[in-house]
Amino acid sequence: MGEVAIRLVDAFKHYGPVRAVDGLSLTVERGEIYGFLGRNGAGKTTTIRMLLGLIRPTGGLVEVLGHDVTSGTRSWLRQVGFLVESASAYANLTVRENLAIQQRLTGSPSPSIDAVVGQLGLGPYADRRAGRLSLGNKQRLSLARALLHRPELLVLDEPANGLDPAGIVEVRELLTSLCREHGVTVFMSSHILGEVAHLADRIGIIHEGRLIEEAPRAELARRARSYLAESFSAQQREEALLTADLERYFLARTDPVGIHGTKAGERRA
Amino acid sequence: MRDVVVTEFWKLRRSGVTWTTAGVIVVAVLGAALLTWIVRDPARAASLGLLGAKANLAGLEATWPAFGSYLTAIAGGGGMLLLAFVVTYLVGREYVDDDTSKNMLGLPVPRWRFLAAKLLVAAVWWAVLVILLLITGLMAAWTLGLPGMNTGTVLSTVGAVLAAAGASFLLVPVCAWITVASRSYLAALGFALGMLLLGNLIGHTGWATWFPWSIVPMLTLMSGSVPTPLPWTSFLVLGLTFAAGTAGAVHRLNTADNP
Numbered sequence: 001m002g003e004v005a006i007r008l009v010d011a012f013k014h015y016g017p018v019r020a021v022d023g024l025s026l027t028v029e030r031g032e033i034y035g036f037l038g039r040n041g042a043g044k045t046t047t048i049r050m051l052l053g054l055i056r057p058t059g060g061l062v063e064v065l066g067h068d069v070t071s072g073t074r075s076w077l078r079q080v081g082f083l084v085e086s087a088s089a090y091a092n093l094t095v096r097e098n099l100a101i102q103q104r105l106t107g108s109p110s111p112s113i114d115a116v117v118g119q120l121g122l123g124p125y126a127d128r129r130a131g132r133l134s135l136g137n138k139q140r141l142s143l144a145r146a147l148l149h150r151p152e153l154l155v156l157d158e159p160a161n162g163l164d165p166a167g168i169v170e171v172r173e174l175l176t177s178l179c180r181e182h183g184v185t186v187f188m189s190s191h192i193l194g195e196v197a198h199l200a201d202r203i204g205i206i207h208e209g210r211l212i213e214e215a216p217r218a219e220l221a222r223r224a225r226s227y228l229a230e231s232f233s234a235q236q237r238e239e240a241l242l243t244a245d246l247e248r249y250f251l252a253r254t255d256p257v258g259i260h261g262t263k264a265g266e267r268r269a
Numbered sequence: 270m271r272d273v274v275v276t277e278f279w280k281l282r283r284s285g286v287t288w289t290t291a292g293v294i295v296v297a298v299l300g301a302a303l304l305t306w307i308v309r310d311p312a313r314a315a316s317l318g319l320l321g322a323k324a325n326l327a328g329l330e331a332t333w334p335a336f337g338s339y340l341t342a343i344a345g346g347g348g349m350l351l352l353a354f355v356v357t358y359l360v361g362r363e364y365v366d367d368d369t370s371k372n373m374l375g376l377p378v379p380r381w382r383f384l385a386a387k388l389l390v391a392a393v394w395w396a397v398l399v400i401l402l403l404i405t406g407l408m409a410a411w412t413l414g415l416p417g418m419n420t421g422t423v424l425s426t427v428g429a430v431l432a433a434a435g436a437s438f439l440l441v442p443v444c445a446w447i448t449v450a451s452r453s454y455l456a457a458l459g460f461a462l463g464m465l466l467l468g469n470l471i472g473h474t475g476w477a478t479w480f481p482w483s484i485v486p487m488l489t490l491m492s493g494s495v496p497t498p499l500p501w502t503s504f505l506v507l508g509l510t511f512a513a514g515t516a517g518a519v520h521r522l523n524t525a526d527n528p
Contacts, residue, residue, distance in 0.1 A: 055526035077377035088368040092283045101276045
């Protein structure tokens with residue numbers, strides 16, 4: 001920690017009168033998992049596209065791994081893996097062939113395709129055309145593409161899109177392991193607090209293009225509990241807890257590999 | 270650059286579009302051969318119901334030079350459309366079918382290389398189609414036993430076909446530019462079709478040698494009265510069209526937002 005992976009200073013992106021990003025400033029340190037939370041249309045994807053140089057900021061500074069994204073150089077992208085919004089791949093090519101394209105263009109080592117296919121549970125689908133994959137497996141392919149060249153920084157826009165609860169847990173554990181064991185920095189967006197709450201070291205909330213709140217996860221959880229206690233009835237809080245309990249129960253009952261330490265059907269024994 | 274070119278070729282694996290374009294070329298040549306056969310033997314064609322009572326075959330010849338001019342027209346005029354389709358597909362699939370443009374443009378590769386590689390793939394694809402056109406055309410002419418076919422006239426036709434094919438290739442970067450700008454197929458294909466019509470129209474005016482989309486039809490004798498040879502300025506216009514289309518597409522790739 002200590003070095004900066006992502007730095008936005010008073011960044012703007014305007015589309016005519018629409019202020020998609022409106023004076024956004026934030027810093028993500030290396031080795032950190034940063035959860036970027038916001039409703040649909042809050043400016044998450046626009047921010048992520050600015051980070052990757054896919055769109056140009058109207059104003060302000062956007063730096064990734066020490067490089068100004070508007071400088072025109074592109075070599076820094078070799079250290080960045082990303083997933084933007086929807087899963088996409090060449091439909092006529094197999095999973096392995098799609099990854100081979102990424103491997104060739106990023107110069108990643110050759111054994112890494114098998115490794116990343118295994119990591120993301122794509123083994124049975126490796127020779128299947130991407131156009132015939134389910135939405136969840138397409139998302140896994142997109143994540144595999146992002147991880148293939150062993151980047152220092154992962155920028156993930158709604159990485160859980162299309163994944164079932166078990167898949168979400170697998171990806172969550174994979175990202176945690178990459179961060180803790182290999183020092184990979186993760187910047188991930190979501191519109192679901194629960195998705196980032198398990199994972200992020202710090203969480204920033206964007207609304208109408210502005211960062212309205214930013215705090216370490218534990219602190220944000222404390223603020224959330226306090227707010228819930230003040231603003232919601234006991235019954236509403238009970239319902240929220242019930243939803244979380246049911247999700248955990250569903251995961252335990254449908255988890256074939258025992259990710260949660262309890263294989264399906266073992267609890268009763 | 271080599272890696273980008275190799276991956277652009279990989280992207281065509283199992284693509285039905287390559288076979289479709291090959292089919293279009295073969296059908297076009299066979300159509301020209303059928304017309305030539307009808308001209309050579311109108312009575313038999315009429316007995317088979319291939320010739321209407323009011324069909325006017327005056328001025329048409331069933332000779333190798335005439336058939337060769339059809340092949341040249343397919344390479345030139347057909348090329349303007351078919352090649353526009355090929356380039357529009359190669360660029361447009363990243364935005365439309367596969368939605369992979371964001372993956373491609375976020376790679377640590379200068380973006381101009383993707384355009385250069387796609388144009389190179391299109392050139393190789395087009396070269397294969399032109400070879401297919403020549404082989405099918407020669408086989409059809411040999412089968413029909415067309416008069417006037419000798420080494421000199423065959424080489425002359427091959428030269429004209431290659432010149433027309435090369436000239437039509439110089440127009441396609443503009444379609445790539447329109448595809449990148451519009452992020453769709455339709456605008457570029459509509460443009461190509463519109464230019465084919467406009468080019469034929471302007472081909473009959475005094476500006477014909479200055480309008481890129483008239484020069485190719487003139488070169489293939491499809492339109493206008495051809496000054497022989499075409500002035501050097503016409504070739505300069507084609508070269509400038511290629512340069513402008515390429516520069517426009519690269520500029521757009523480098524500077525435009527990719528939302």
